[in-house]
Amino acid sequence: AKAAMDAGLHAPSSSAMLSQDDLKKIAAYKAVEYVESGMVLGLGTGSTARHAVDRIGQLLRQGKLKDIVGIPTSMKTHDQALSLGIPLSDLDAHPVVDLAIDGADEVDPFLNLVKGRGGSLLREKMVEGACKKFVVIVDDSKLVNFLGGSGLAMPVEVIRFCWKFTAARLQKLFEDAGCVAKLRTGEKEEPFVTDNGNYIVDLYFEGSIGDLKAASDAILQLAGVVEHGMFLDMATTVIIAGELGLTVKNK
Ligand code: ABF
Numbered sequence: 001a002k003a004a005m006d007a008g009l010h011a012p013s014s015s016a017m018l019s020q021d022d023l024k025k026i027a028a029y030k031a032v033e034y035v036e037s038g039m040v041l042g043l044g045t046g047s048t049a050r051h052a053v054d055r056i057g058q059l060l061r062q063g064k065l066k067d068i069v070g071i072p073t074s075m076k077t078h079d080q081a082l083s084l085g086i087p088l089s090d091l092d093a094h095p096v097v098d099l100a101i102d103g104a105d106e107v108d109p110f111l112n113l114v115k116g117r118g119g120s121l122l123r124e125k126m127v128e129g130a131c132k133k134f135v136v137i138v139d140d141s142k143l144v145n146f147l148g149g150s151g152l153a154m155p156v157e158v159i160r161f162c163w164k165f166t167a168a169r170l171q172k173l174f175e176d177a178g179c180v181a182k183l184r185t186g187e188k189e190e191p192f193v194t195d196n197g198n199y200i201v202d203l204y205f206e207g208s209i210g211d212l213k214a215a216s217d218a219i220l221q222l223a224g225v226v227e228h229g230m231f232l233d234m235a236t237t238v239i240i241a242g243e244l245g246l247t248v249k250n251k
Helices: 002-006 020-032 047-061 075-083 121-128 163-173 212-221
Strands: 040-043 069-072 097-102 131-139 154-158 180-183 199-204 225-228 237-242 245-250
Touching: 002 020, 020 047, 020 097, 020 131, 020 237, 020 245, 040 047, 047 075, 047 097, 047 131, 069 075, 097 121, 121 131, 121 154, 121 225, 154 163, 163 180, 163 199, 163 212, 212 225
Parallel strands: 040 069, 040 097, 097 131, 131 237
Antiparallel strands: 154 199, 154 225, 180 199, 237 245
């Protein structure tokens, strides 16, 4: 209820009136309760993380937080944080991050994640892999029994050079799981280009990915691959907002 009140939403008598965006905001505001003055903060990307960044900016302005340094996980978040007056830095200057807050596309029962449907998986993995505490914020639509289980994409960032060759090799790796590899494109069918100048190949699975660690290793062994969107054993806390309230899961 506190996170909901902070988010400007009245503690609902009928929570069914909350939109999905309200749930994202409640999860984000709850996560910001973990932020303390003086921290180096990983700033996530996406419509859920956006609420957390807004809230951090607000608390800074109100003087309730001090001496924060933000490490953005995308150009979009960089621009948002800059407009809010959040002091920014990078991993070169701050190789240890105290806390990162970010959204996810899928969360499995072991707190493994699929991320990157927003296209920022590489910087997210670098920043969130460098943090002491990684708090993931989701609405309950993101919960799955197994990764790849939502029928939506598992993204892989690849270099542009001969991306078709890399996509074909990715698809072949998972042919037993009925995998289909597709280049991510924009509105005019132009390839989507990441902040790092690379392409994204989205993998769609019919069945389960299987052993996640083995899948991760196999993907990373392909020379044209830069990084993939499975975040295994990285989240320390997941905050889930649903119609019935907040659930906090710790590793
Ligand atoms: C980022 O934003 C991602 O890694 C993930 O792809 C996405 C989730 O976006 P949203 O919060 O808008 O659902 O955290």
